[in-house]
Amino acid sequence: MGAVAYFMGATVRLVRLCILVFLGTAPGFTAPLYAQESSSMSEVLYAGKVNAPDFPTGLDWLNTDRPLSLKEFRGKVVLLDFWTFCCINCMHVLPDLKRLEQKYARELVVIGVHSAKFTTERGTENIREAILRYDIDHPVVNDRDFAVWNSYGANAWPTFVLIDPDGRVVARHSGEGVYELFVRVIGSVVEEFDRKGRVDRTARVFAMEKSRARRSLFSYPGKIAADHAGKRLFITDSNHHRIVVLSLPDHTVLTLIGSGREGLRDGSFEEAEFNRPQGVCVVGEALYVADTENHAIRKVDLASGTIVTLAGTGRQAQVRNEAGRGTSVALNSPWDLLENDGILYIAMAGPHQIWTLDLRTLEAKPYAGSGREDIIDGRLQPAALAQPSGIATDGKVLYVADSEVSAVRSVDLLPTGEVRTIVGQGLFEFGDRDGKRSSVRLQHPIGIVFHGGALYVADTYNNKIKRIDPVTGFTSSLIGDGKVGSQDGPVADARLNEPNGLVVVGERMYITDTNNHVIRFYDFDRGVVGTVKPRLAEKLAPRGRGPGAFAGTVTHLPVQEVREGRGSLRIALSLPDGYAWNSMAPFYVGVFSADSAVAVPLEGEKNIDAPAFPLEIPVVYRQGLTSLLVDLIVYYCEAKSESVCLVKQIRLEIPVRAGKESGDRVVTVEYRLEN
Numbered sequence: 001m002g003a004v005a006y007f008m009g010a011t012v013r014l015v016r017l018c019i020l021v022f023l024g025t026a027p028g029f030t031a032p033l034y035a036q037e038s039s040s041m042s043e044v045l046y047a048g049k050v051n052a053p054d055f056p057t058g059l060d061w062l063n064t065d066r067p068l069s070l071k072e073f074r075g076k077v078v079l080l081d082f083w084t085f086c087c088i089n090c091m092h093v094l095p096d097l098k099r100l101e102q103k104y105a106r107e108l109v110v111i112g113v114h115s116a117k118f119t120t121e122r123g124t125e126n127i128r129e130a131i132l133r134y135d136i137d138h139p140v141v142n143d144r145d146f147a148v149w150n151s152y153g154a155n156a157w158p159t160f161v162l163i164d165p166d167g168r169v170v171a172r173h174s175g176e177g178v179y180e181l182f183v184r185v186i187g188s189v190v191e192e193f194d195r196k197g198r199v200d201r202t203a204r205v206f207a208m209e210k211s212r213a214r215r216s217l218f219s220y221p222g223k224i225a226a227d228h229a230g231k232r233l234f235i236t237d238s239n240h241h242r243i244v245v246l247s248l249p250d251h252t253v254l255t256l257i258g259s260g261r262e263g264l265r266d267g268s269f270e271e272a273e274f275n276r277p278q279g280v281c282v283v284g285e286a287l288y289v290a291d292t293e294n295h296a297i298r299k300v301d302l303a304s305g306t307i308v309t310l311a312g313t314g315r316q317a318q319v320r321n322e323a324g325r326g327t328s329v330a331l332n333s334p335w336d337l338l339e340n341d342g343i344l345y346i347a348m349a350g351p352h353q354i355w356t357l358d359l360r361t362l363e364a365k366p367y368a369g370s371g372r373e374d375i376i377d378g379r380l381q382p383a384a385l386a387q388p389s390g391i392a393t394d395g396k397v398l399y400v401a402d403s404e405v406s407a408v409r410s411v412d413l414l415p416t417g418e419v420r421t422i423v424g425q426g427l428f429e430f431g432d433r434d435g436k437r438s439s440v441r442l443q444h445p446i447g448i449v450f451h452g453g454a455l456y457v458a459d460t461y462n463n464k465i466k467r468i469d470p471v472t473g474f475t476s477s478l479i480g481d482g483k484v485g486s487q488d489g490p491v492a493d494a495r496l497n498e499p500n501g502l503v504v505v506g507e508r509m510y511i512t513d514t515n516n517h518v519i520r521f522y523d524f525d526r527g528v529v530g531t532v533k534p535r536l537a538e539k540l541a542p543r544g545r546g547p548g549a550f551a552g553t554v555t556h557l558p559v560q561e562v563r564e565g566r567g568s569l570r571i572a573l574s575l576p577d578g579y580a581w582n583s584m585a586p587f588y589v590g591v592f593s594a595d596s597a598v599a600v601p602l603e604g605e606k607n608i609d610a611p612a613f614p615l616e617i618p619v620v621y622r623q624g625l626t627s628l629l630v631d632l633i634v635y636y637c638e639a640k641s642e643s644v645c646l647v648k649q650i651r652l653e654i655p656v657r658a659g660k661e662s663g664d665r666v667v668t669v670e671y672r673l674e675n
Contacts, residue, residue, distance in 0.1 A: 569667050571630065
């Protein structure tokens with residue numbers, strides 16, 4: 001959502017979103033819309049009078065292993081975050097929530113209340129994916145029927161309700177700017193209840209979804225672009241904070257752009273840092289990147305192998321419609337990019353606008369959209385867009401996937417032009433219906449590409465790719481039946497899971513299948529969908545191997561007794577039922593000794609094509625006790641279709657005691673991978 005507060009079935013413009021409402025008089029939140037403070041802060045009471053309604057039973061909970069009750073948080077300050085995962089403003093406040101959780105780690109508990117806008121957002125598994133994608137570290141309840149929302153009188157995404165240690169409501173706020181507003185209030189609540197001896201500083205640990213998440217070659221891939229002349233694909237591997245470069249047509253991993261660490265840093269491919277990048281655009285040997293959560297535009301020099309920041313301060317813009325130049329201008333969630341005649345057009349999701357960046361002068365400014373979140377046609381600036389997330393062109397106009405109004409819009413390339421709606425009706429008009437113009441319903445489309453006179457749209461929350469005639473608005477489903485899946489094959493059988501980026505190369509359309517963590521392709525000639533299986537996929541593994549650099553799962557095994565001398569380490573791995581080794585990706589094994597004077601691996605590390613188990617690794621065992629470290633990077637896929645491929649990085653720590661007594665010189669390790 002944007003700077004519009006949403007009531008169920010209606011919209012209302014807030015004069016100012018940074019309103020903190022202190023509550024404490026009557027049920028139903030009938031307090032005034034501002035805090036009535038005297039000149040003395042000590043006269044403000046930071047204790048509520050209205051009991052906070054508890055959570056209904058029977059709701060699904062995430063980031064915790066059981067349902068929670070407000071009663072168990074007596075003595076804690078509780079902050080409820082009412083959100084929905086499509087909402088750009090809900091994404092913007094997550095860093096603020098993390099800061100609050102860190103500052104008041106012992107006093108504060110944040111609980112997310114997910115009250116969905118779109119039908120797809122009501123699904124618990126879809127919310128789980130959003131939690132993993134946005135690295136949310138607090139409990140979340142699926143308020144699919146708005147029971148919690150209604151009990152607190154929420155009317156906007158995001159809305160926050162603060163509850164004191166006695167379980168009473170203190171304050172409510174709708175909109176962004178959470179940290180600066182709440183840090184003082186939470187501190188004052190803690191101070192007041194400390195005087196009463198009623199603050200509980202016992203650490204609370206919850207069962208995070210990410211502790212059970214599977215690791216894959218890509219992590220929530222975002223957008224995709226093609227260098228037709230150089231025969232390369234560029235994929236934003238968003239949650240790995242990098243760009244993956246594949247060759248065409250064989251999909252060999254050529255290089256990785258970015259270290260994989262979250263941050264904002266220029267430099268070489270190995271040094272540079274991104275933060276969940278999305279849109280990419282190739283112009284010759286320059287690759288432009290929408291570094292979304294850094295609120296920046298980056299330039300990758302493909303010839304020299306370096307990255308620089310072209311525009312953006314690294315912080316989200318707080319003032320709307322403020323143009324500027326280079327790294328002095330503040331941007332707001334750039335989501336997709338397109339270059340035309342030296343101008344970079346930016347789908348700026350945060351302020352609901354299309355911006356331009358002049359690549360010669362680095363001047364950035366709004367181009368289309370007033371900043372109001374709505375579906376209003378007309379001249380470029382009075383017109384209204386709603387979280388534009390994809391952008392394409394036929395050379396005459398821009399085409400925009402306008403996510404929050406479930407629409408496809410056209411934007412003239414002439415500054416005197418207009419914005420028009422091709423399909424789409426409004427903020428709460430969505431669904432899955434083919435047809436013509438006003439009868440068409442999409443559900444939060446994110447990706448778009450123009451090819452052969454038609455628009456192909458990633459109808460993301462419908463798990464479909466749709467074809468739209470830009471002249472008549474006639475819309476038909478091309479790929480997917482609306483159900484979540486990962487099946488390859490004829491379009492009638494193929495399934496996707498929240499597709500995002502699209503690009504056409506020859507007779508293939510490539511698709512970032514975001515929640516499946518893979519890249520798919522559609523063959524126009526054959527009418528079939530397949531999954532890209534990267535060659536040299538071991539390059540996609542986390543950088544850094546060996547005893548001092550490990551980021552995978554560690555398993556500690558019991559002490560093994562062996563006879564000193566030349567022997568071997570035998571490794572027997574088995575896969576979960578229904579999976580097979582990825583034939584396109586070498587298996588990596590590295591064996592290291594914690595004390596080389598005791599055990600010496602004769603083959604320290606290597607890649608193995610088509611591994612056969614058990615593997616035999618030569619080792620010299622010397623008298624004493626040490627630990628062998630066995631690092632494994634393994635790739636495996638669903639045996640039936642190979643459409644879902646996973647990567648796991650595993651370290652086995654094996655204490656080994658070698659002696660002079662007779663015995664075996666072989667240490668055997670059996671390990672079964674689990675999803």
